[in-house]
Each structure stands twice: as structure tokens, then as C-alpha cells.
Amino acid sequence: MxxxxxxxxxxxxxxxxxxxxxxxxxxxxxxxxxxxxxxxxxxxxxxxxxxxxxxxxxxxxxxxxxxxxxxxxxxxxxxxxxxxxxxxxxxxxxxxxxxxxxxxxxxxxxxxxxxxxxxxxxxxxxxxxxxxxxxxxxxxxxxxxVGLGPEPTGNLLDADYLARRLGGRTQPLKGALLDQSLVAGLGNIYVCEALWRAHLSPLRKSGSLVTPTGRPKKQLLLLTEAIRAVVADAIAAGGSSLRDHIQTDGSLGYFQHSFSVYDREGEACGTPSCNGTVSRIVQAGRSSFYCASCQK
The missing domain is CATH 3.20.190.10 (MutM-like, N-terminal)
Incomplete structure (x- = not known):
């Protein structure tokens, strides 16, 4: 999709x-x-x-x-x-x-x-x-x-907004980010990539990124920046071009060559000084790719 x-x-x-x-x-x-x-x-x-x-x-x-x-x-x-x-x-x-x-x-x-x-x-x-x-x-x-969240490319998506939506939630972070009422348009590929860039585990509880007073922690600031950056990079590269997707001129984009964790199970993590490997787990029927060594 x-x-x-x-x-x-x-x-x-x-x-x-x-x-x-x-x-x-x-x-x-x-x-x-x-x-x-x-x-x-x-x-x-x-x-x-x-x-x-x-x-x-x-x-x-x-x-x-x-x-x-x-x-x-x-x-x-x-x-x-x-x-x-x-x-x-x-x-x-x-x-x-x-x-x-x-x-x-x-x-x-x-x-x-x-x-x-x-x-x-x-x-x-x-x-x-x-x-x-x-x-x-x-x-x-x-x-x-109806009920769609803000676009990841727009100004409405910021750490304060995510803190208001994630505070107190025990749902795993990966599942929360796939909720279209939280952020519109995010899918499995780019959630995996954003979590890797922010060094956050897909298994982490969503509410752990928010202080008891409802403020975003540093990790949530990093995650917000990572979401915006990975989507912008993918658009600039023409999308991921997996399976059937093509651009309107018939060519393929090549962001898939820049995937850091998605579909790279068993490969070395690309984080500098990390000696871990990319793992694959299944969450709610979807594959999650991440490095357990540096994503906490």
C-alpha cells in the first residue's frame, strides 16, 4: 500500500x-x-x-x-x-x-x-x-x-501536540504512530525508519515520552524531528517504490536504498558505534524492524 x-x-x-x-x-x-x-x-x-x-x-x-x-x-x-x-x-x-x-x-x-x-x-x-x-x-x-490527525509535513505536528495525545498511554509506540487519528498518512515503513532515527524502540510505551506534567521529553522532541525528516527525505527521493509503486513518468524512486532498518533483518545497524543487528518482530500483524541495541 x-x-x-x-x-x-x-x-x-x-x-x-x-x-x-x-x-x-x-x-x-x-x-x-x-x-x-x-x-x-x-x-x-x-x-x-x-x-x-x-x-x-x-x-x-x-x-x-x-x-x-x-x-x-x-x-x-x-x-x-x-x-x-x-x-x-x-x-x-x-x-x-x-x-x-x-x-x-x-x-x-x-x-x-x-x-x-x-x-x-x-x-x-x-x-x-x-x-x-x-x-x-x-x-x-x-x-x-473525519478524525484524521495533522499531516507530518505541516506545522501542526510538533512535540507539544504529540505530548497531549500520548500522555498516559500504555500502547506501544509503533502502534500509536500508525493510528491515523494521531498523525495522518504515516505507514509501517516510515514509522520504522523514524523510530530508528530517534533511537526509540517500537515496543516502548507511548506515555513514557511525556513528563508527569504533560510536557514532551527530549526523546519526543527527537521523534517529532525524525518523523518530519524521514517523510521529507522520502518525498525528495520519490517515495520508496516498493512492489507496484512508480512515479508518474514511469520511473521509480530510490528511497528504499536509504532504508536503515526496514526490511533489513539480520543486517548490521547503521548507527555509529552500535554493534547491534536489525531484528524483525510482529506487532498487531505488522512487521517492525529495529535495533534492540540502540533503540530503547
């Missing part, structure tokens, strides 16, 4: 091609993905200008000029690609295979811009992704967005 950095990479890749363009035609090659596509989807989008592309947690937001937003989730294998008039397939080299079979091209945005025509194609072999229509002015009421 793509995490926040992957979706942000997709947003940034699509924005130059889609923002300011007009949807000449929305071509639907099937009526459902994970869920049925919106009723009258093609008619609602036709002729509309794309004002901007945004993101909330792991959801891509395509804002139209009539206060309508197309909300898209990539699921396990969904991807977008941009095609110009002179190209029959997207450019870019990549290390892992991706779907090029047109039978998996399910939603096609035929666009018009002052520079010419192009199309943006949504391809999804497993069809775990989905698209919904919602009023932009009422996005906070979209069910998956």
Missing part, C-alpha cells in the same frame, strides 16, 4: 500536466474499481477545469472549478501516467516491472491545455484503488477524513 511520500510524489508528478487543464473527456473503461465509480462520473467531469492537485494523508485530491473534488486512492497497485500527443507510452527507466497492459487502463483523463492535448491514465491491475466525488467545501465531512 503506498504511503504518504508515494502519494505526494504522484501529486507532484501530475500537477504540471493537470493543473490548469480542461477535462475534454473522462473515459471510463469499467464501472468499478474497489468500489463502483461515482454515478455520472464522466458527465460530472467533462468540461471542467482542474484548479489544483492536493493530498490528504494517502489520498490524492483533484480539485475542479465547480467545487467538486475527485478523491483518488491508489490501493495496492494503482498508478497514474502522463501521455502527450507524441508519446504512446510514458518515458522513464525503472528497475521493477509495472503494468503496461491496456486492459488495466481503467480511467483516462483526456485533457486540453493551451500547449495541446494530453491524457492522464489510471492503471490498476488489482483494482484495489478507488475514486470518489465530493464537494471541496465539505471535504472534512468525507468519512475517511
Amino acid at each position: 503506498p504511503e504518504l511520500p508515494e502519494v505526494e510524489t504522484v501529486r507532484r508528478g501530475l500537477a504540471p500536466a493537470m493543473e490548469g487543464s480542461t477535462i475534454h473527456k473522462l473515459e471510463l473503461r469499467r464501472q468499478d474499481l474497489r468500489f463502483p465509480l461515482p454515478e455520472n462520473f464522466a458527465d460530472a467531469a467533462q468540461g471542467r477545469r482542474i484548479v489544483s492537485l492536493g493530498r490528504r494523508a494517502k489520498y490524492l485530491l483533484i480539485d475542479l472549478d465547480d467545487d467538486t473534488t475527485i478523491i483518488s486512492h491508489l490501493g495496492m497497485s494503482g498508478s497514474f501516467r502522463v501521455e502527450g500527443e507524441a508519446a504512446s507510452q510514458t518515458p522513464g527507466g525503472f528497475a521493477l516491472p509495472r503494468s503496461k497492459d491496456e486492459k488495466h487502463d481503467h480511467v483516462l483523463f483526456h485533457l486540453r491545455t493551451p500547449q495541446g492535448r494530453s491524457r492522464v491514465v489510471y492503471n490498476d491491475p488489482r483494482r484495489f484503488g478507488f475514486m470518489h466525488l465530493w464537494k471541496r467545501s465539505q471535504l472534512d465531512a468525507y468519512p475517511p477524513f
Whole structure:
């Protein structure tokens, strides 16, 4: 499942091609993905200008000029690609295979811009992704967005906020950080990486990072900085590119080459002067990778 950095990479890749363009035609090659596509989807989008592309947690937001937003989730294998008039397939080299079979091209945005025509194609072999229509002015009421925590890329995420939410909690730190009501968009990969950077065990009790008076301890300050830094680094590298994820130009990001603990079970810990090795444990059905020697 793509995490926040992957979706942000997709947003940034699509924005130059889609923002300011007009949807000449929305071509639907099937009526459902994970869920049925919106009723009258093609008619609602036709002729509309794309004002901007945004993101909330792991959801891509395509804002139209009539206060309508197309909300898209990539699921396990969904991807977008941009095609110009002179190209029959997207450019870019990549290390892992991706779907090029047109039978998996399910939603096609035929666009018009002052520079010419192009199309943006949504391809999804497993069809775990989905698209919904919602009023932009009422996005906070979209069910998956209700109760979402702040973005890890925004100014609302700071140590004082986390101290208010974590104080008194006995839940393991890893599970708390995966709670989308605490921080929106964080997933398994980047939680493991942030905990390693902050030298905190995924098994540590969440409330242990908060003083009896409700103030963040030094470790919580370090964790907050680590969360923001690892997400920023992953976005800059183009996401982790695990399994099916690709950028919109067809290429793969390479943050996975910078993983310090994720999927590195049995390898030496990268912390200077640490002689430990990376271990894997299972927490609530998810793999946690960490170094027991330096993450306490």
C-alpha cells in the first residue's frame, strides 16, 4: 500500500500536466474499481477545469472549478501516467516491472491545455484503488477524513501536540504512530525508519515520552524531528517504490536504498558505534524492524 511520500510524489508528478487543464473527456473503461465509480462520473467531469492537485494523508485530491473534488486512492497497485500527443507510452527507466497492459487502463483523463492535448491514465491491475466525488467545501465531512490527525509535513505536528495525545498511554509506540487519528498518512515503513532515527524502540510505551506534567521529553522532541525528516527525505527521493509503486513518468524512486532498518533483518545497524543487528518482530500483524541495541 503506498504511503504518504508515494502519494505526494504522484501529486507532484501530475500537477504540471493537470493543473490548469480542461477535462475534454473522462473515459471510463469499467464501472468499478474497489468500489463502483461515482454515478455520472464522466458527465460530472467533462468540461471542467482542474484548479489544483492536493493530498490528504494517502489520498490524492483533484480539485475542479465547480467545487467538486475527485478523491483518488491508489490501493495496492494503482498508478497514474502522463501521455502527450507524441508519446504512446510514458518515458522513464525503472528497475521493477509495472503494468503496461491496456486492459488495466481503467480511467483516462483526456485533457486540453493551451500547449495541446494530453491524457492522464489510471492503471490498476488489482483494482484495489478507488475514486470518489465530493464537494471541496465539505471535504472534512468525507468519512475517511473525519478524525484524521495533522499531516507530518505541516506545522501542526510538533512535540507539544504529540505530548497531549500520548500522555498516559500504555500502547506501544509503533502502534500509536500508525493510528491515523494521531498523525495522518504515516505507514509501517516510515514509522520504522523514524523510530530508528530517534533511537526509540517500537515496543516502548507511548506515555513514557511525556513528563508527569504533560510536557514532551527530549526523546519526543527527537521523534517529532525524525518523523518530519524521514517523510521529507522520502518525498525528495520519490517515495520508496516498493512492489507496484512508480512515479508518474514511469520511473521509480530510490528511497528504499536509504532504508536503515526496514526490511533489513539480520543486517548490521547503521548507527555509529552500535554493534547491534536489525531484528524483525510482529506487532498487531505488522512487521517492525529495529535495533534492540540502540533503540530503547
